[in-house]
Amino acid sequence: MTLHELLEIQRLDLEVRQLRHRRANLPQRSSSETVANEMTARQAKLDELTFERDDRLGDQQRLEAEVQVVRMRAEGDEARLYGGEVNGIKELEALQHEIAGLRERQSELENRVLTLMEQVEELNGPIEGLAEDQMASEALLERFAAEIATAEADIDRELATVLEQRKVQAELVDPALLSEYQRLEPSFGSATIVQFDGTGCVGCPSQMPAVEVDRIRRRAGDDPTNCQECGRIVLH
Numbered sequence: 001m002t003l004h005e006l007l008e009i010q011r012l013d014l015e016v017r018q019l020r021h022r023r024a025n026l027p028q029r030s031s032s033e034t035v036a037n038e039m040t041a042r043q044a045k046l047d048e049l050t051f052e053r054d055d056r057l058g059d060q061q062r063l064e065a066e067v068q069v070v071r072m073r074a075e076g077d078e079a080r081l082y083g084g085e086v087n088g089i090k091e092l093e094a095l096q097h098e099i100a101g102l103r104e105r106q107s108e109l110e111n112r113v114l115t116l117m118e119q120v121e122e123l124n125g126p127i128e129g130l131a132e133d134q135m136a137s138e139a140l141l142e143r144f145a146a147e148i149a150t151a152e153a154d155i156d157r158e159l160a161t162v163l164e165q166r167k168v169q170a171e172l173v174d175p176a177l178l179s180e181y182q183r184l185e186p187s188f189g190s191a192t193i194v195q196f197d198g199t200g201c202v203g204c205p206s207q208m209p210a211v212e213v214d215r216i217r218r219r220a221g222d223d224p225t226n227c228q229e230c231g232r233i234v235l236h
């Protein structure tokens with residue numbers, strides 16, 4: 001008789017399903033997904049702040065170049081003022097006036113440069129913090145990936161063992177019965193083969209008709225039969 005082997009196959013199939021479920025639902029998978037989502041959101045914030053910082057930095061550099069031009073013009077004018085080339089009082093006054101204007105413009109530009117430098121500095125703090133967080137998350141993802149790979153390898157080894165055991169058992173079972181079990185298994189899972197408890201099929205939600213109970217009772221020791229209510233294989 002091959003009933004014990006068939007039950008063993010049902011048990012091994014359950015084990016296979018559980019192992020595959022465990023493999024597909026490793027906790028590190030959902031943790032990785034959470035971390036990856038956090039990284040996406042953080043990267044958007046990081047890109048936004050970096051864009052803003054670079055924008056300010058661009059303004060700062062443009063104004064610094066402008067300061068340089070104004071300063072050189074002022075210095076050129078001062079050289080002319082003290083070089084004795086300009087003699088007329090009006091021309092001297094005009095030159096002094098221009099120098100004063102240039103120095104004022106330079107000072108105003110320098111103040112704007114300072115403000116921008118402060119803003120750049122203020123943005124650099126959070127940018128560095130976010131970049132560090134991204135690196136920490138990256139390391140965490142790598143750790144999860146390594147843990148997943150290890151767990152998968154462990155489960156795959158277990159699966160290979162169980163599938164090998166199933167293969168051995170399958171060779172001991174009547175092929176017709178095995179194929180009947182395999183036909184029903186997708187619908188009934190680990191309750192494809194059920195015990196007859198003396199009054200009915202334990203898989204059935206409804207009461208087994210007396211005539212059916214009687215039919216199964218009389219088959220005790222024979223090949224298993226299908227429950228006529230639900231179709232499960234009933235062992236007696």
Ligand SMILES: [Zn+2]
Nearest residue numbers: 201204227230
């Ligand atoms: Zn049934």
